[in-house]
Amino acid sequence: xxxxxxxxxxxxxxxxxxxxxxxxxxxxxxxxxxxxxxxxxxxxxxxxxxxxxxxxxxxxxxxxxxxxxxxxxxxxxxxxxxxxxxxxxxxxxxxxxxxxxxxxxxxxxxxxxxxxxxxxxxxxxxxxxxxxxxxxxxxxxxxxxxxxxxxxxxxxxxxxxxxxxxxxxxxxxxxxxxxxxxxxxxxxxxxxxxxxxxxxxxxxxxxxxxxxxxxxxxxxxxxxxxxxxxxxxxxxxxxxxxxxxxxxxxxxxxxxxxxxxxxxxxxxxxxxxxxxxxxxxxxxxxxxxxxxxxxxxxxxxxxxxxxxxxxxxxxxxxxxxxxxxxxxxxxxxxxxxxxxxxxxxxxxxxxxxxxxxxxxxxx
Ligand SMILES: NC(=O)c1ccc[n+]([C@@H]2O[C@H](COP(=O)([O-])OP(=O)(O)OC[C@H]3O[C@@H](n4cnc5c(N)ncnc54)[C@H](OP(=O)(O)O)[C@@H]3O)[C@@H](O)[C@H]2O)c1
Numbered sequence: 001x002x003x004x005x006x007x008x009x010x011x012x013x014x015x016x017x018x019x020x021x022x023x024x025x026x027x028x029x030x031x032x033x034x035x036x037x038x039x040x041x042x043x044x045x046x047x048x049x050x051x052x053x054x055x056x057x058x059x060x061x062x063x064x065x066x067x068x069x070x071x072x073x074x075x076x077x078x079x080x081x082x083x084x085x086x087x088x089x090x091x092x093x094x095x096x097x098x099x100x101x102x103x104x105x106x107x108x109x110x111x112x113x114x115x116x117x118x119x120x121x122x123x124x125x126x127x128x129x130x131x132x133x134x135x136x137x138x139x140x141x142x143x144x145x146x147x148x149x150x151x152x153x154x155x156x157x158x159x160x161x162x163x164x165x166x167x168x169x170x171x172x173x174x175x176x177x178x179x180x181x182x183x184x185x186x187x188x189x190x191x192x193x194x195x196x197x198x199x200x201x202x203x204x205x206x207x208x209x210x211x212x213x214x215x216x217x218x219x220x221x222x223x224x225x226x227x228x229x230x231x232x233x234x235x236x237x238x239x240x241x242x243x244x245x246x247x248x249x250x251x252x253x254x255x256x257x258x259x260x261x262x263x264x265x266x267x268x269x270x271x272x273x274x275x276x277x278x279x280x281x282x283x284x285x286x287x288x289x290x291x292x293x294x295x296x297x298x299x300x301x302x303x304x305x306x307x308x309x310x311x312x313x314x315x316x317x318x319x320x321x322x323x324x325x326x327x328x329x330x331x332x333x334x335x336x337x338x339x340x341x342x343x344x345x346x347x348x349x350x351x352x353x354x355x356x357x358x359x360x361x362x363x
Contacts, residue, residue, distance in 0.1 A: 002354055004361050007033035007078050007085040009071045009103075012040050012049045014191040015088035015113050018343030020045075024060035026347070027286050028354065032082050034068050036089075041070035054193050072099060079106035079150075083361050086346050088113035090191065104150035109359050111350045112154040113342050115210075118218060121230035125154050125221050127161070127345070128285075128352040129278025129292050130168045133226070138358050140229035149360070155349050156222060157214040158341030159183045159243055162333035163254045164219050165316050166293060167237065169276040170269060171223075175261030176237040180327065182255045183215065183241065186248040186304070189337045194249065205245040215241035251308035252337045257327040266321055269329070270295055273318060285351040287344060289315035302334045313339025314348065 006023065010016040011034035023029050035041075040048035046064040053059060069078055071089065078085065085103055087110050089096060096116035103110045117123045122141040124134040138151045145151065156164070167176050185208060187193065187200050194201055216239040223234035246253075264272075273293040280288030289311035295318050296302050302317035310317055313336035321331040335341055353359045 002028040002361070004029050004083040004354065004359070005032040005081065005363060006030065007035060007082040009035045009085050009087040010089035011045065011068065012036040012052060013088055013090060014054060014188055015338060015342045017049065017053060017055050018338045019086050019088070019346065020060065020063055021055050021057055022287075022343055022347055024062065028351065029347070031063055033078050033085075034063060034066050035071040035074065035078055036068050038070050038073065040068045041073070043068055054188070075102050075106055079103060079108035082108065083363065084109035084111060084350065084359050086111050086113070086343070086350070088342065088346075100152050101145070104145055104147060104152050107147055107150040109150060109353070110152045111346050111353070112152055113346050114154070115157065115214065117152050118154050118156065119221065120152070123152050123154055124231065125156050125218065126349055126352070127156060127165060127222060128280045128348050129165060131222050132279040132352055132356070134231060135353060135356055135358055137226050137229075137231055144229070149362070151358070153349060153353060155342075155345045156218045157211070158189055158337040159185060159211055159215045159252055159254070160219055161337070161341040161345065162252065162316050162335035163256045164222060166256070166273065166318050166331070166333045167258065169272050169293075170260070170264065171237070173272070174264045176258060177261050178238045178259040178327065179240070180257040181215065181239065181241045183211075183243045184246045184248070184253040184255075185211070185243060186250045186252060186337055187245065188250045189252065189341075190245070200245065200247050203247055208243045208245055211243040212241045215239065215243060248304045250336055250338060251304035251334060252341060253304055253332060253334045255330070255332050257324055257330045259327045263328045266329075269321060279352060280348055283355055285348060285355060287312070287314060287348045287351055291315060293318060295319065295321070302332065304334060307334055308336045312344070314344050316340070
């Protein structure tokens, strides 16, 4: 059995709380350190998180009394105490870049949910079912950083975690050419609940800062190729996106229009989705959904509230595939933004890198 000591940086935040609940009973990963800002440092976790606790389950008993460490002041101490850290913090981009690099240079691998390093050319941005092969770039990154075991690996933005997986397996055979996507994103994506963001009750806000750019550009890195010491982004598919904030607590829905180089039939698309397996399914990793892409035949599915927790929130739900008058096809898809799209995706990425031998326990 694999056994790793882990730290959670940003443990009091929305994504950090998800990490805490997901890791409470994880077979490989054991929480050794919880860290956040100096505002929380020195307090018991349950007091630091206080009323911000937004999970349905209670704070796990084994962490409630744990003293929160200072994520910036205690880097060396934290790095010495764990095998690697998960990082999800709300700080300025350049501060996050510096923080993540400091952990890596302290020989502590960083599995990051932040966007700061997503476009660093030797930092892999991995959806484990799709581009797990990008992990090979870690050796070049370690050379640049001058580290033996420290590196940074990131997961992509939560908005694209449903439509990129649905398009990916179709691309090899049929060539995905143009994609128009509109996303309908939950408020937990902004680290909020209806209590902390009452303006969102009965509302839709047609703007999420920076989200459309991420939704269009990040897929190209995932489709990119490792060339020497960097990942070179692909030049296609062409993506255009509109991202809306909607009155849902969790779960990002996407309405997708797609044009192919060679148009498949509806049955061919459904078969590819049903048959698709990636590295986590083949290796049977602890957090891997058994069926990654799930197609629903009912006209009114998938629904955010009904399907977001499918396979512990790690599976993608797809539906309403039909011909379009301007593109070849249109469909909708859904993923849980703080599970598959954030903490769960981070845990699966860590499982992938442990299983491939990029993270080895030092204890
Ligand atoms: N929510 C999502 O669905 C989602 C999805 C994908 C990615 N992300 C990304 O994940 C990150 C965290 O998002 P979130 O929604 O969890 O944010 P959040 O709820 O606002 O939590 C922010 C966390 O950052 C900590 N923090 C703030 N300033 C800090 C500092 N100077 N030093 C150390 N820690 C500091 C906070 O600690 P205190 O409590 O002590 O202030 C808290 O633990 C962001 O980069 C976000 O873009 C979020």
